[in-house]
Amino acid sequence: MGRIVAIDYGTKKVGIAVTDPLKIIATGLATVHSSQILDYLITYSRTEEIETIVVGLPKQSTGEPSETEKYILPFIKKLKSVLPGIEVVRFDERYTTVLATRSLLDGGYKKKDRQNKKLLDSVSATIILQDYLNSAK
Secondary structure, three states: OOEEEEEEEOOOEEEEEEEOOOOOOEEEEEEEEHHHHHHHHHHHHHHOOEEEEEEEEOEOOOOOEOOOHHHHHHHHHHHHHHOOOOEEEEEEOOOHHHHHHHHHHHOOOOHHHHOOHHHHHHHHHHHHHHHHHHHHO
């Protein structure tokens, strides 16, 4: 019984979140450079069992795929080849950055902390994962 990992993929940084072993709560795990994400996931999978990887599906407000999608699809192809036994699913990530920013504001984070892109990416991945968990119930 493995964990679920969520990825908020960006061309420079990738936010990562993970569930607890019972798959109830999503928690921010890390933010890594996009060139290091595969190595990070391979290393993580050696110490923790990963059941599913949820990759954010960025869409514009019109429902059309966002510009980032052209970078995500090759990443997913590589991900499936280096971790072939792990299910990869997509989940709508619209407005997660806005929600992450609001969450940091509501949490009392200072402006400087809210502008920290690494923190924002990790929180965004956490929101993607929690929404995915909630939708599966």
